[in-house]
Amino acid sequence: MDNYFNKSLLYLLIAGGLFTSFNTSADDYYPPNLLNIEGSSQQITNEDLSVFRESSIAPGYYHVDFFINKNRIFNREVEFALMDDAENKKILVPLLTADEWYQAGVDIPNQLINQDDQFVNISLIEHAVGVLDLNRSQYVLTVPQKYINENRIQLNEVNNWDSGIPAALVNYSFSSFNRRSDGKTNDSYYGNIQSQVNFDAWRFYNYSTWAKNENGESHWNTLSNVLSRDIYTLKSELQLGDLYSSSQLFDSVKYRGLKLMTDRLMTPYQNRTYAPSVIGIANSESIITITQNGQVIYKKSVPAGPFNIVDYSPMSSGGNLYVNVKESDGSEKNFIVPFSSIASLERKGEIKYSFSTGKYDSHNSGDGSYLTQAEAYYGLTDYVTLYSGLLVAEKYQSFGFGSGLNLGSYGAVTADWLYAKSTVNHDESLNGNAFRVNYSKNIELTNTNVSVVGYRHFDANFLNFNDAMEYKDKEYQVNDGLKNEYTMSISQPLFSNNSSINLNSIIYKYADGKNISSYNVGFNSSINKISYSIYYTYYDGNRFDNNDKNTYDLSMNISIPLTWHENYVWANYAVSTNNNDQTLHTARLSGTYGDRNQASWDVYQGYGNKGVNYSGGLNGSYKTSSAIVNAGYSYSKDRQNFNYGISGALVATQYGAVLAPSLQQTNALILTKDTAGVEIINGQSVKTNGRGLAVISGMSPYQKNSISIDTQSIPADTEITNNIISNVIPTKGALILADFDAKKGFKFLLTLETPDNSIIPMGAQADIGQTEKQLVANFNQLYFIADKPQGDIQVSWKSDGKTYRCHANYNANNESSTNGLYILTTECK
Structure with a gap:
């Protein structure tokens, strides 16, 4: 209630006066208030108040965020003037030339381009609606889709990418463990620091750990240092430092050097995954609807003539695309676009690549070899992708190629071949081939998803790069004669998708006959929010322990949601048994507490049928605006364990330092100018500190993000008119600034x-x-x-x-x- 009166009153005062639109008639009368008229080079000085008879906002220059169909085009000063619309009513429109509209992504009809007047009256486009909102310093224009050029709109989005502000960010985690057994107490500690420094588009990352064991020995270890930045012209990311090469065609290699690779995050969200073009002809202005597995995944209006739909994202599970074209006279036509997907498929004309070069990094190798690896994938047609690659070092050469096919109703398949030549023991040469086939299909009739059926064959003398390096030092073949590898994964929804059954298997066959096979079957379901599952695992193999006995494990789990003072609570029971006739029962009660579930807790007790596995414990954690603290206690028949820890982040910028919970890849710094206690809706339990600073994590890179504050948390002596900052597009790893322009007084x-x-x-x-x-x-x-x-x-x-x-x-x-x-x-x- 504290801010309800303020909000209601301000709304009455500014609802009309801070924005005007094309559909505002000359007879409408609005009270403009809170209008800042000095935010531009040309000030409005009220030379004649008669202008307010035509518009609630006077003509002039305004610095605005300019939006077209929800896409932020630019941020600059724009002149607005009164012009006649199609009904000869005076309205306020932006003064832009036809070329400026073209660059903004709007194709102006020829009849609206007047050679005698350099400016275009955008209000004369049928169904175009513009709103000038001075409260948010925005001009928002909605234009029919047939006048919009998506490619130029996308280019304008790129111009609005925000690389963030210079900053130093540190994620930290510290844990302490206390073990008591046989009258003795042992303590150990562990911590890690993941630090990051941002400057413009550059990011420097460091990952280090520290540990102190029960003997009092401590060790500090730097795991990696990486310098990176995005390169939009290549839609790629450049990395320098401790890296891993691509693992799509070759096995991944750890090395220190350089890597340049395609970053699909830089493409529009709907274009990031494989999809065939949807091509057809509309006889009139039509609505195109694409349906997959009974779900509408795309709908768009197109003008008469040929159309080529590429800005859509199908379901990754597969299933043909059913296209409906509804003409303006109501007639319809339908056709099917075959679709199945699998890793390695690319859209027609798209190229994905990865290039790595540097020095091999292995703990077991004294002198690392220099290596270069390159892979490229090209969408030859809507249904065929070709790919190839090579990996070259002083004593190792490998190359390969393959193809991916979208077979429509028959599924999708990839097949590739690798050749490798390895020089081991100084002068011994080993040459071998490897062949791999993967298959994926969604069976629409039963909605069965056969996600991966894979087969790999290795010649006796085929070595991947890592094995060849180990062979050179240890003088034995690490893969020890692996000949064939089989994998399979199948999932089947049941009972109107409330249940599912999953099957996974993997089989390794070796030249010496000591094979390994593993099978997993799982069933998941729920009834009235009560969820339960059954899993069975079977393992057959004696390669590493020389134990001829096969093993299995059968488990069942049930979870029941409860309510307690409007907080989430779950009761859980699990039981498992294995081939040794050992049975373990575990009862668990867990939940969350707080208006934003910032506290969590967990209590459990377990016991076994042979006097073993008797154990229990409790854990708790609490998330604040500056850190997450946790503590726990557990016990067994002859041992007790205590643990506690803290994790969080420290962010330092030109605006000051702020503590925060652990950060993710891309983040935002909230600024409310010395206003403390303002809650951020996006972030759980996040409030601004005494300097008006807070950090929220988990922003989506290269996508539009919105940040909102809880207006009920704004102090009575403070006003924040822009309680939502929308359409900000951070680059990967950026710390963007969200300035809410708080005014105290x-x-x-x-x-x-x-x-x-x-x-x-x-x-x-x-x-x-x-x-x-x-x-x-x-x-x-x-x-x-x-x-x-x-x-x-x-x-x-x-x-x-x-x-x-x-x-x-x-x-x-x-x-x-x-x-x-x-x-x-x-x-x-």
């Missing part, structure tokens, strides 16, 4: 009385002695925030060529406020 709503009880016109300019000037609203009312509790006001206006002025005072020293707002009446004379 004394809030006034004054009613200005004149000696003759005359009306001060709406739009009269009020100078309160600060940088920002305000406009008088209806009924002689004036709203503003002042730095001091008292002061002078100069009000002036011009109407029909005459100048009018009056002077008023305000003083809140002996007045009481309503939720921080001083509602006063003062004389203006």
